[in-house]
Amino acid sequence: MTDLATASRDAGRTTDPRPRFIDLIMSEWMKLWSLRSTFWVLLLSALGVVLANVNAAWADYRNFPLYSAETQAALTPGWAAWDAFTSIAATLVILAMSSVGAISIVGEYSTGQNRTTFAAVPARGGVMAAKIVVMAVVTTVFGALVAGLSFWASQAILSGRNAGISIGHPNALQLAIGSALLAPLAALIGMGLGSLIRTTAATIVTATLLLLILPTAMNDTKYWGAVLAHTMPRVAWGRLTEIEPGSGPASLTPYSWTAGGAWTVYAVWALVSILIAVVSVQRRDQ
Template sequence: MTSLATARTSAELAVGEPRARFRDLLASEWIKLWSLRSTPWSLLGAELVVIAFNVGIAYDHYRYWPTFDREHQAQFIEQKMALWDAFTTNAGMILILCFSAIGALAVVGEYSTGMIRTTFAAVPARRSVMAAKVVVVAGVTTVCGAMVAGASFALTQAVLSARGAGVSIGEPGALRLVVASALLAPLSALVGMAIGTVLRHSASTIVASVVVLLVLPLVVSDQRHWSAVLAHTLPYEAWMRLVQAGQYETLYPWSLGGAWCVYGAWALVAAVITVTAVHLRDQ
């Protein structure tokens, strides 16, 4: 009789208690993300490092500009090589590494502390919780990516403009470079979240993220058709295609539209995995 009464009371409470609204879940995930002291410092550190890489390359060109012959200077300006300094390859790799780790820890951190059990006990709708987490992380990293890409472009072109070699945002390909570099941050974070949701271990998640996002593009080559097709499905190669300055020449070319589709496909699949993988096994 006692058990029956307890069950009845629990059922009545469950019926009477309103379900959590999605905006409440968004607020909860926002608080959890920023309650960690490491979050703002990690984001700030990643932004400063990426910007420093880009500005450093631009300053090198500014510093050694007088040592270039006139033909080299004219070629630099004519081919709009300043766009290469706006967001360098090394800066892109650092951005991928940092933001994939931030996205992964947003998920794995709760698993390692056991907080995820409390979260799912309070809100049994696991997919809604993970969807809110995806929206918050994607939103924050998109803003951070826009700040990094915008600041990098503005600062590098300001440095090069002192030598008459800078370009404006209206230059063909400049806006595409800024947008593609900005969106690389949330894309990397979403991939890190998806891998973290599946593996649920910090070290293995970060290693897997590095392998998927950075190592695979180094393994494949564009010298053979099958390898080029595989390379064209990877986020890093898509970013490289989108930020390509000047004439694009390769053995197996692909379109800008295809590169944008790779961006969208990876982001969508990563978000779906993050939301649905929570039902694969008990927490």
């Protein structure tokens, strides 16, 4: 009987091999796009982001003759950078991408699909790693497209007033990359929160409060308020949009900080969100 049981286990291992990571990637890819909301959220948010930036550039182009000589001189490069990716655009990206990240996690738990997934693939860490890779790739491509198109369109408009800047301008590439990576960062944070909260409405509200409302409540004209504000992704994005000192939203605080510090905030939030998602799915059954 022992030999028969051993033979049966060996046969099971032979006919049911452990899934390869690429198989998990493909599975998570199909899951993501099986949600009709994914396509529409990405499409509508992309249109909203690009239109917000184009509208800002067009407003400056139209009103340029009405500006004072001092304001016209300030339009390049400082205002041109603001028009390349506006605060409204950043807000839209954070809201949309954190929601997509949250739904990718919460959707499975609300429908019970997670039980089927984990029954087929007991290695939960591998499943979550595949989900994170797919989400990071999709949202990075999204971010690169909207940031690149926004930069090109806005500066093409402003060039009609000789006020546009090129991607080769000092720190212009930093602005574009920082704006593009805001999308996967928000998505990963949404995934981390979703893995903890596991209800769609509560996760989206929490993400909005944490990423958008809380930074505005911090008084960055005071030292400790500025220190806390500088730990927030939205404020870090503002620092990365500075083409030159004093030309971006981050310049409104008397406490300056480096672009390296802003990149560190991006990295820490992303890593912590990934860690929360992986640990949470391994420690909790429901």
